[in-house]
Amino acid sequence: MKSLMKFLVFSLLFSLSLCFQESSNSHQLPRNMILEYPDDGGKADQEEVNLQCTSWRFAVEANNLNSWKTIPQECADYVKNYMMGKGYLLDLERVSNEAAVFARSVNVEEDSKDAWIFDIDETLLSNLPYYTDHGYGLEVFDGVEFDKWVGKGMAPAIEPSLRLYEEVLSLGFKVFLLTGRSEKMRDVTAQNLMNVGYKNWDKLILRDTEDHGKLATIFKSEKRSEMMKEGFRIQGNSGDQWSDLLGFPMSTRSFKLPNPMYYIP
Amino acid sequence: MKSLMKFLVFSLLFSLSLCFQESSNSHQLPRNMILEYPDDGGKADQEEVNLQCTSWRFAVEANNLNSWKTIPQECADYVKNYMMGKGYLLDLERVSNEAAVFARSVNVEEDSKDAWIFDIDETLLSNLPYYTDHGYGLEVFDGVEFDKWVGKGMAPAIEPSLRLYEEVLSLGFKVFLLTGRSEKMRDVTAQNLMNVGYKNWDKLILRDTEDHGKLATIFKSEKRSEMMKEGFRIQGNSGDQWSDLLGFPMSTRSFKLPNPMYYIP
Structure with a gap:
C-alpha cells in the first residue's frame, strides 16, 4: 500500500503540473490534445512519464538545459531503458552514418592538414558498464570511483564510432583524440x-596540470586553436558533450553523440 | 484495488522486460535488444517506426543530419502526431523555461547593451496552420505558396515564446528580431x-536585397557581427534552426526550439 500511495501522490503532482501548463488561449499552438485518462491504471501515467522524459532528453541533446548534476529522478527507468535498449544504439549508428557521409564529401587535400577530432568517453569508448553500476546518471558523479574504473582500461568500443574512425582514417584525415x-x-x-x-591516431591530447580547473569548453577550444595555428583544417568533430563541440574555433561540422546520463560544462 | 493490481502487473511486466534486456555480455555495447515481432499485427512495426523516427528527430535537433529537403516518408504520421499532440508543446515550454532561468541569471547592465535575439518563424510565430495543409514537412518547400501565407499576417504566437519574450524585455534586455x-x-x-x-522590440532585421542568396548562417552571423560592433553583448539567442544559432559570433547561450518539419542551412 505504501508504494500505491507514493504512486498516487506522484501521479497527482504530475497531473497538476500539466493542468497549469494547459491554460486556455485561442492563439496557443500547438492545438492541445487533452489527454483523457481512461481507467487503465498506470498506463496513461507511464505515457506521461515517457513524454516528459523524452522532452527532457531532447533538451539535453539540443543543449537547451542549464547545468545539471543528475538525471531527473522520474526518468531513471526511462534513461536506463534508452541506454540498454535499442534507442541508444540507433542514435549512435545514425550519427556515425551522417558523419561518414560528410567525411566522404570533404575534398581531403594532399598536405595532410585535414583533421578530425574525436572525444573519448561516450564517444570512442563506452563507460556504460560503470554507469550501469551507478544508476545511469542518477547518482552524483564520483570522480574517485570513476577514475578507478578508467584505471582498469576495460572500457569497450562504441562500435559505430569505431567504424567511423576507421573510415575517417582511410579517407586521409589526421585524427586527434581530445579528452578531458x-x-x-x-x-x-x-x-x-x-x-x-583504435589505432593510428595522430595525437592523443589529455588535460595537463595547467588545464585542471578549466571548463571543458575552454580547454578544448584552446587545443583546437593550437591545431588551427599549426595549419590544420578541423573538418569534423565528434563528441557526446556540447563542451566538446562549442567554443572557438569550431569544426566545419560537429557531430553530437547521444548522452542522457551526464553533463560536462 | 483494481488500479493497484493493474499497476503491479504493469510493474512486473516492466521489470521482466528489463531483465531480458540485461542479457549477459559484459563487453558488447549497447547490448542489443533483438526485437521479436510477435503475432500482433502492426504493433511491433509501429514501435519500430516510433523508435526510428524518434532517432531521426533527435538527429535533427542535435544538428547531426546532412542537409535535407523533406521529412522521411515513414515519419509522416510521427511528425504530425508530435506537432499536433503534446510533445511539441512540452518541448516549447521546456526550452522557454530554461531560457528564462538563464535570462534571470544574467547581470543586465545599465548601459542597455545586453541583447537577446529571436528568430521569427517557428520561434515567435507559428506556421503550423500552413504546414498542416502541406504535410508537416512531407512536401518540398514551396516559396510562392509560403509567401502567400506569410502575406496574410495570420500566424499565431508560440505562447511559451511570448512569455519568454515578455520576461526578457522586463529584465531589461534589448530585443532584436532576426529573420530570414x-x-x-x-x-x-x-x-x-x-x-x-509582441511589442517593444528594438530592431526588426529582415533580408535585404543584398542578402538574398546568402546561407542563413552567413546572413545571421553578419547581423550578429554588426550588433557586436555596436557594443551589444548578445546574451541569448532563440531559434528553431541551427543556422539561427551557429556561426560567429555566437550568443552566450543559444536556445534551440524544436522543429522537425523543415531544415534551413
Missing part, C-alpha cells in the same frame, strides 16, 4: 583504445 | 507580431 581525462591516464587510455581496435 | 523573411514582408510581419502580442 587527465594526463596521468595517458598510458591506460592509449592501451584501452588499442585493445578495442 | 524578406524586407518586402516588413510591414505584414510587424503587424502580425503586434497583433498576437
Whole structure:
C-alpha cells in the first residue's frame, strides 16, 4: 500500500503540473490534445512519464538545459531503458552514418592538414558498464570511483564510432583524440583504445596540470586553436558533450553523440 | 484495488522486460535488444517506426543530419502526431523555461547593451496552420505558396515564446528580431507580431536585397557581427534552426526550439 500511495501522490503532482501548463488561449499552438485518462491504471501515467522524459532528453541533446548534476529522478527507468535498449544504439549508428557521409564529401587535400577530432568517453569508448553500476546518471558523479574504473582500461568500443574512425582514417584525415581525462591516464587510455581496435591516431591530447580547473569548453577550444595555428583544417568533430563541440574555433561540422546520463560544462 | 493490481502487473511486466534486456555480455555495447515481432499485427512495426523516427528527430535537433529537403516518408504520421499532440508543446515550454532561468541569471547592465535575439518563424510565430495543409514537412518547400501565407499576417504566437519574450524585455534586455523573411514582408510581419502580442522590440532585421542568396548562417552571423560592433553583448539567442544559432559570433547561450518539419542551412 505504501508504494500505491507514493504512486498516487506522484501521479497527482504530475497531473497538476500539466493542468497549469494547459491554460486556455485561442492563439496557443500547438492545438492541445487533452489527454483523457481512461481507467487503465498506470498506463496513461507511464505515457506521461515517457513524454516528459523524452522532452527532457531532447533538451539535453539540443543543449537547451542549464547545468545539471543528475538525471531527473522520474526518468531513471526511462534513461536506463534508452541506454540498454535499442534507442541508444540507433542514435549512435545514425550519427556515425551522417558523419561518414560528410567525411566522404570533404575534398581531403594532399598536405595532410585535414583533421578530425574525436572525444573519448561516450564517444570512442563506452563507460556504460560503470554507469550501469551507478544508476545511469542518477547518482552524483564520483570522480574517485570513476577514475578507478578508467584505471582498469576495460572500457569497450562504441562500435559505430569505431567504424567511423576507421573510415575517417582511410579517407586521409589526421585524427586527434581530445579528452578531458587527465594526463596521468595517458598510458591506460592509449592501451584501452588499442585493445578495442583504435589505432593510428595522430595525437592523443589529455588535460595537463595547467588545464585542471578549466571548463571543458575552454580547454578544448584552446587545443583546437593550437591545431588551427599549426595549419590544420578541423573538418569534423565528434563528441557526446556540447563542451566538446562549442567554443572557438569550431569544426566545419560537429557531430553530437547521444548522452542522457551526464553533463560536462 | 483494481488500479493497484493493474499497476503491479504493469510493474512486473516492466521489470521482466528489463531483465531480458540485461542479457549477459559484459563487453558488447549497447547490448542489443533483438526485437521479436510477435503475432500482433502492426504493433511491433509501429514501435519500430516510433523508435526510428524518434532517432531521426533527435538527429535533427542535435544538428547531426546532412542537409535535407523533406521529412522521411515513414515519419509522416510521427511528425504530425508530435506537432499536433503534446510533445511539441512540452518541448516549447521546456526550452522557454530554461531560457528564462538563464535570462534571470544574467547581470543586465545599465548601459542597455545586453541583447537577446529571436528568430521569427517557428520561434515567435507559428506556421503550423500552413504546414498542416502541406504535410508537416512531407512536401518540398514551396516559396510562392509560403509567401502567400506569410502575406496574410495570420500566424499565431508560440505562447511559451511570448512569455519568454515578455520576461526578457522586463529584465531589461534589448530585443532584436532576426529573420530570414524578406524586407518586402516588413510591414505584414510587424503587424502580425503586434497583433498576437509582441511589442517593444528594438530592431526588426529582415533580408535585404543584398542578402538574398546568402546561407542563413552567413546572413545571421553578419547581423550578429554588426550588433557586436555596436557594443551589444548578445546574451541569448532563440531559434528553431541551427543556422539561427551557429556561426560567429555566437550568443552566450543559444536556445534551440524544436522543429522537425523543415531544415534551413
